[in-house]
Amino acid sequence: MKILGISLTMFILLAGISFGIDFIKGYKIPAIKSLNPLYVMEIPELAIMYLLLLFLFVDPVLSFLQKKRNRK
Amino acid sequence: MSRKWIIPFFMAACLPFLSGCWSSIELKELAIVSAYALDKKEDGTYVGTFQLINPMNVPGALQGGASGQNPSIATYTATGDNPLEVADRASTIVSRDLYFAHTSLLVISEELAREEGLSSILDAMERGIEFRTTTKIVISRDVKAGEFVQVLTAIDQVPAEKAIKSLEFTEELYGENIATNLQKFINAAVSTGKEPLVSGFSVEGDIEKAKTMEQLQSSDGSATIKVNGMGVFKEGKLVNWIDGEKSEGTLWVLDQIRQAPVNIDWENHEDAISYKVVRQKTNVATKIKDGKPAISVHIRAEGDLRVIEVPVDITNPHVLFRIEGALQQKIQAEAKAAIEVAQKTKTDIFGFGEKLHHSEPKVWQQFEKEWQDVYFPALDVDVTVEAFIRRTGMRNNPYLFDLNKKSE
Amino acid sequence: MEKAKISTSQLFIVMILFQLSNSLLIPLAMRAGRDSWLAILIATAISIFLFFIYRALYLYYPSLLLTDYTEKLIGKVLGRTLAFLYILFFLYSAARVLREFGVMLLSFAFPETPLFVASALMILVVIYTIYKGIEVVARTGELLFVVMLMLAFFLFLLIAISGLIDISNLRPTLEDSPKILKTVFTETLYVPFGEIIVFTMIFPYLNQAKKLKKTAVAAISITGVALAFTTILNISVLGVPLIERSLFPLLTTIQSIEVGEFLERLDVIFILALIIGGFFKVAVYTYCALIGTASLFNIKEPSKLAYPLGITVLFTSMVIASNYSQHIEEGLNAFPIYVQLPFQIILPVFLLFIAFIKNRKK
CATH class of the missing domain: 3.30.300.210 (Nutrient germinant receptor protein C, domain 3)
Structure with a gap:
């Protein structure tokens, strides 16, 4: 979970940097719209994206189960 | 019975089944229909034109010899009171059984689509066991459906294939058309909240020449099949064109x-x-x-x-x-x-x-x-x-x- | 920091591949026009000087990563913040390279493939490599280096045979010398030369610390010469106006090869160079971010970070810009000055200054 938290924080900060650079250059794109490359996705693409995101949770869940077993 | 006879016995028992199905038809008795065109006569009877594949003249991957001499399709015309009757009549003319499982194109003339609509025709198609519901429907615009299926095409030897391909290409590359099949059409027609769209086709050039081998002997051909607009249907009848x-x-x-x-x-x-x-x-x-x-x-x-x-x-x-x-x-x-x-x-x-x-x-x-x-x-x-x-x-x-x- | 060692020859190869990577493919120092190759050579010379700054820092703490000794130099809170910022900088750079890689691949080879899918496939390979650790990255480098060398040799041979080279395209030289210096200090110094800052994260893995100076200087000079040479090749084949309009000058050069009516359309060489280079740069950047994060946040199994960080890079590469022009524009006019200049030059100099003062007291 710690690792996921770190990664998420990093992603938010990185998106912030990219938005900051947009801002410095004076592109009038609202913050949410700078996510626009993720807008237009076909179904296979979406499936791949969600699958990749799902894999993020495989490791934390497994180690959580392991801990539970060890406690017993 | 000794054990060693069991296997040969079962093998022999299988033999009768191997001879074929109940209503077996030999390949040489079939005529494969690639496209089915429907027009309407003034007296209210249907005129069906069948585009049959002439296997001798379709060049395969290895033997390209026979092509170029004769057209790779043959067309037959018959009349009747409903689409199935037309098909039955046609069988007698063709001298073979018409086989619809490979029919990929159903062409309806604009006149028929406007006046009578497709509702009465499509039931026969949907109910028949051979006809597939993935058959594409198109409307022949400004030309008789029967004549449309008689036009020969050069690169794709079977005109029905050529029509479907150009339909799919225009849909994919230009976004000006839509390939509608039987199933989609019926679903949309039945729904109260949606109406179907069907692509139109027209023939440009000299149709009479395009029916003969002359069409294939020149590089540009006498006539070309072209996708042309989309027909809007309401209550099963063609009401408008979108271009x-x-x-x-x-x-x-x-x-x-x-x-x-x-x-x-x-x-x-x-x-x-x-x-x-x-x-x-x-x-x-x-x-x-x-x-x-x-x-x-x-x-x-x-x-x-x-x-x-x-x-x-x-x-x-x-x-x-x-x-x-x-x-x-x-x-x-x-x-x-x-x-x-x-x-x-x-x-x-x-x-x-x-x-x-x-x-x-x-x-x-x-x-x-x-x-x-x-x-x-x-x-x-x-x-x-x-x-x-x-x-x-x-x-x-x-x-x-x-x-x-x-x-x- | 994981327990691993790399040899000097591996470091040499990793440095060369890392720096060549995307800079081989994109128009480099094009603002200096015809003299861009001179700008590259000047930047190379300056970057050797930069390397000595990084090396001096490394010599103060030969067993520590950049993200570790910041803490020792400027205190716990500031040092850790700075280390975190460096990690973000590495990840952001990785994302930029990944985006460039994806767009290049789609622009000329797979126009209808979604960018996300192309980038995702690349990052999955990167994730696997960095999951295995620095030794695997280095060994992959050895393997790929041979391929790159062969491609380069083959390519040069073909261009030379096909008689495309027109040296007069390079004349007149030194038309506008202030412009060359301006290009060096606003652009070329940072990409690709200043990027060797990531190697402050890799130097501690070296098994023969004494040979570092020789190896790195050789690697930097060879890269510089190779890049200048490629630029000269591009300019002499295509001429400046065409390069300015090209998104990928090397590809345009390759496409103009025609030898003996059958050696044509050799775009595949470009694709190979692109994939090898793109993979390597993304992998090194992400790996450095990975070990940095692991030591900063005290994570016992650094390899567990590989997947989450890889996905972070992937998504960042998607949101970095709306279109490629914007990406390039930011890469030329904003990223070097606002981000790379402080992280690659100002901060290391500042850190070295502090290290110098601290160690003198002793």
């Missing part, structure tokens, strides 16, 4: 665009910048406002710049964002125009009614009966578009931009 930009607009709203060029004007130059859509997504949302349904259509597209005929500095993202703005207006205008036309003809080809039915099933009941004639034409449709340019091809600025810099 050109309006058909593109229709497909935008239908979420059917796969790749389509969009040209915009730039600084007094007409169609100066061409944009190619690579992906698009259309969301249709429905809501009830003051007891009236309202639809909002949101189109998102992404693509590349393909042609730039004016000197613009596209390395500057601000300029690209301005081009995106112009594209959005253009797409929005196309979509709006298409919706207006549909509202005028009172046909909900976009399936807005169906969407409303899905999201507000209770409210839908009060609109259902008069949806096409009263509510749909008065519908408040809001179209918003977001178009993104992702790439600009292999170059950044057009060389015109450099030329202009020099002259300054």
